Amino acid sequence: MRPRPTLVIMIKEPRPGRVKTRLAQGIGTIPSTWWFRHQSARLIRSLRDPRWQIVLAVSPDRAITSAMFPVDLPRLPQGDGDLGQRMKRMLKAASVGPVCLIGADIPGVTRAHIARAFAALGAHDAVFGPATDGGYWLVGARHPARLPDGLFHRVRWSSEHALSDSVATLPGWRIALADTLQDVDTAADLRQTSS
Numbered sequence: 001m002r003p004r005p006t007l008v009i010m011i012k013e014p015r016p017g018r019v020k021t022r023l024a025q026g027i028g029t030i031p032s033t034w035w036f037r038h039q040s041a042r043l044i045r046s047l048r049d050p051r052w053q054i055v056l057a058v059s060p061d062r063a064i065t066s067a068m069f070p071v072d073l074p075r076l077p078q079g080d081g082d083l084g085q086r087m088k089r090m091l092k093a094a095s096v097g098p099v100c101l102i103g104a105d106i107p108g109v110t111r112a113h114i115a116r117a118f119a120a121l122g123a124h125d126a127v128f129g130p131a132t133d134g135g136y137w138l139v140g141a142r143h144p145a146r147l148p149d150g151l152f153h154r155v156r157w158s159s160e161h162a163l164s165d166s167v168a169t170l171p172g173w174r175i176a177l178a179d180t181l182q183d184v185d186t187a188a189d190l191r192q193t194s195s
Contacts, residue, residue, distance in 0.1 A: 003096045003097030003098075004051070004052060004053055004097065005051070005052040005053075005097055005098040005099065005100070005118050005121075006052060006053050006054075006055055006094035006096075006097065006098070006099045006100075007047065007052045007053070007054050007055070007099075007100050007101075007102070007114060008054075008055050008056075008057050008076075008090050008091070008093075008094060008099060008100070008101040008102070009043070009044065009047070009054060009055070009056055009057065009101075009102055009103075009104055010057045010059070010078065010086070010087070010090065010101060010102070010103050010104065011040055011056055011057065011058055011059070011069070011103075011104040012036075012058070012059045012060075012063075012104075013058065013059070013060065013063035013066050013068055013069075014033050014036050014037035014040060014068060015033065016029050016030060016033045017029055017033075018033075018060075019032070019033055019036045020032040020033065020035065020036045020105070020184075020185075022185050022186050023035070023036075023184060023185065023186060023187060023189075023190060025186075025187070026186055026187025026188070026190075027187050027190070035184075035190070036104070036105065037068070039104065039105060039107060039184070040104040042107075043104055043106070043107075043109065044056075044069075044070060044073070044104075046109075046110065046111070047109070047110075047111060047114060049111050049114070049115075051115065051118070052100075052114070052118065053074075054073050055073065055074050055075070055076060055093075055094065056069055056070075056073050056074070056075045056076070057075075057076050057077075057078050057086070057090040057101075058075050058076070058077060058078065059077075059078040059086075061077035061078065061079065064076075064077050076090065076093055078090065082157070083152075083155075083157050084151070084152025084153070084155050084157070084166075085152070087101060087139065087152060088147065088151045088152055091139070091141055091144045091147060091151075092144050092145065092147060094144055098118055098121045098140065098141070098142050098144075099140060099141055099144045100114060100117050100118060100121075100127070100138055100139070100140035101138065101139050101140065102114075102129075102137055102138045103137065103183060105183050105184045105185070106137045106181055106182070106183050106184075107182075107184060107193045108181050108182060108193065109137065109138075109181060113129070113138075113178065113179050113181065114138075116178055116179065117129060117138055117140055117178040117179075118140070120140075120176035120178060121140055121141070121142040121176070122142075123174070123176070124142065124173075124174045124175060124176040125141065125142050125143070125146075125170070125173040125174045125175065126139070126140060126141050126142070126170055126173050126174075126175045126176070127139070127140040127141075127175070127176045127177070127178055128140075128163060128166065128167065128175065128176075128177055128178065129177075129178040129179060129180070129181060130163055130177055130178075130180045130181075131163075131180070131181060131182065131183050132180060132181070132182045133160060133182075133183070133185075133189075134159065134160030134161060134162060134163055134164075135157075135158070135159075135160075135162035135163055135183070136162065136163045136166065137181050137183050138178055139166065148169070148170070150169050151169050151170065152166055152169055153169055154169075155169070158185070
């Protein structure tokens, strides 16, 4: 029997000054923290589905016991390192079957988007969900245990090169692209998702 796919949601504990710092520059620390807290809760609620299991990859590591997150969902600490190192660790932690990983700052994501990304892994080794800024909101692997050690090495994060740099770390892999969505990093992004 094929294992149920895993959806990993990378999520920070919503504490002022610790989350959405670029968004805070445009709207203030408390409003950006409030937005992230409610956005995260809404995203987790809306993505629950019997077709996959949800695992929360939490930061900071001590937030593994935080009351801010649903008690019924398994949690893993993200650990140390840059974004790429933490993402690779979380993808490999779900090594028994297909895995997709997303952030918690994508207001437009739906169960249908996640289902299409998992479906793409039926004929591809990896899948990326492009973001409108040149980055990506989702990355997934059909066989996460086979991900190369050089995955996400030298990726220019928070730039228009993040997607192309990440794809380049998987030479020879059959890669699918999922739906393009908008993540929220800045006040301008928030205005675009609200309009």
